Amino acid sequence: MAEDVLVCSEDYWNFDFGRFHPLRPIRVKLTFELMKDLGLLEGSEVVKPREATEEELLTYHEKSYLEALKREEPNEAFGLGTEDNSVVSGIFRYASLSVGGTLIAAEAAYKGGVAFNLGGGMHHAKSGKASGFCYLNDVVIAIKHLLSRGARVFYLDIDAHHCDAVQEAFYEEDRILVLSIHQEGIFPGTGDIEEMGEGRGKGYNINVPIPRYSEDEDVLWIFEKLVIPVLERFSPDVLFVQVGADAHKDDPLTSLYLTTGIYAKAAELLRQIKSEGILITGGGGYDIVNVARIWSIFWGKIRGVSFPEELPERFLRIAIMEGYVEPTIWDIPGWSGLRQHVKQEIKERVDYLTRHLPFF
Numbered sequence: 414m415a416e417d418v419l420v421c422s423e424d425y426w427n428f429d430f431g432r433f434h435p436l437r438p439i440r441v442k443l444t445f446e447l448m449k450d451l452g453l454l455e456g457s458e459v460v461k462p463r464e465a466t467e468e469e470l471l472t473y474h475e476k477s478y479l480e481a482l483k484r485e486e487p488n489e490a491f492g493l494g495t496e497d498n499s500v501v502s503g504i505f506r507y508a509s510l511s512v513g514g515t516l517i518a519a520e521a522a523y524k525g526g527v528a529f530n531l532g533g534g535m536h537h538a539k540s541g542k543a544s545g546f547c548y549l550n551d552v553v554i555a556i557k558h559l560l561s562r563g564a565r566v567f568y569l570d571i572d573a574h575h576c577d578a579v580q581e582a583f584y585e586e587d588r589i590l591v592l593s594i595h596q597e598g599i600f601p602g603t604g605d606i607e608e609m610g611e612g613r614g615k616g617y618n619i620n621v622p623i624p625r626y627s628e629d630e631d632v633l634w635i636f637e638k639l640v641i642p643v644l645e646r647f648s649p650d651v652l653f654v655q656v657g658a659d660a661h662k663d664d665p666l667t668s669l670y671l672t673t674g675i676y677a678k679a680a681e682l683l684r685q686i687k688s689e690g691i692l693i694t695g696g697g698g699y700d701i702v703n704v705a706r707i708w709s710i711f712w713g714k715i716r717g718v719s720f721p722e723e724l725p726e727r728f729l730r731i732a733i734m735e736g737y738v739e740p741t742i743w744d745i746p747g748w749s750g751l752r753q754h755v756k757q758e759i760k761e762r763v764d765y766l767t768r769h770l771p772f773f
């Protein structure tokens with residue numbers, strides 16, 4: 414059996430977007446340490462990311478954009494130097510490592526392993542423009558690589574934000590199925606339920622926008638009624654999951670009401686259908702304690718590895734400094750007070766999709 418691979422190195426956290434930027438690369442270090450303390454590195458090989466080659470980057474990005482990014486100077490036409498996409502020294506190498514890291518993980522998944530690139534999931538980067546904290550799109554490049562290897566790919570994106578650039582790149586493609594669950598009405602503004610793909614790709618692009626205050630049981634409903642049946646019927650060679658951690662109830666940039674429990678449940682359900690050939694990346698996530706808990710839980714559950722539920726001493730000390738007080742890896746499920754309204758909306762959307770998709 415192929416070995417599980419965790420792509421990670423200090424290059425992912427020895428980097429700074431500046432004091433006031435919400436994306437804090439230190440979250441990767443915290444995740445890596447939590448995984449280590451929970452025993453989750455046993456049975457998996459830790460591999461350092463490499464920089465992507467020019468040829469690999471050119472499979473998606475425009476040459477003029479790559480040159481602008483390499484110059485590391487603000488350039489409005491390329492989305493560089495904005496509040497979201499600041500230009501800091503070393504940005505090209507940092508973004509390129511993310512792409513190389515996801516390509517390493519993609520190759521391991523293609524060979525049947527389960528692989529997680531903690532530095533990947535940059536699903537907003539456009540072919541010729543930086544966007545939404547993303548500079549180079551490791552997701553699109555890795556999917557293109559897998560398609561060139563002849564693999565069929567199911568891309569599941571559970572980040573709170575819609576994967577606009579990934580949808581755009583594969584909108585007319587039926588060898589890859591893109592399924593995104595995201596909060597409606599927030600950045601980047603795309604991801605409407607009616608955006609279902611075009612040409613031979615019609616029906617292979619699935620969006621489930623969910624209202625703010627959606628809870629664990631709403632997402633569980635979507636998994637049971639939509640994600641799992643579609644996964645079974647599409648039967649991909651590689652399952653690619655972008656595990657953005659910003660759908661968590663305490664994330665400062667979003668308004669969903671999910672707990673760590675749903676990430677565990679999602680991983681368990683996916684594993685029941687597919688336990689080999691899984692590519693995972695991180696993504697958004699702006700509360701670093703929750704990012705570490707979510708990615709650790711997902712890495713344990715998707716591989717069927719058990720782990721302690723108490724937070725280790727070393728992690729807890731950092732968590733307390735960040736304002737987190739629970740000593741456990743799980744959250745107490747919340748209650749938004751809008752149960753019926755949210756539940757009804759989601760049920761209607763899932764019903765609509767099952768009536769319009771070719772898989773039902």
Ligand SMILES: [Zn+2]
Nearest residue numbers: 572573574697
């Ligand atoms: Zn996000």
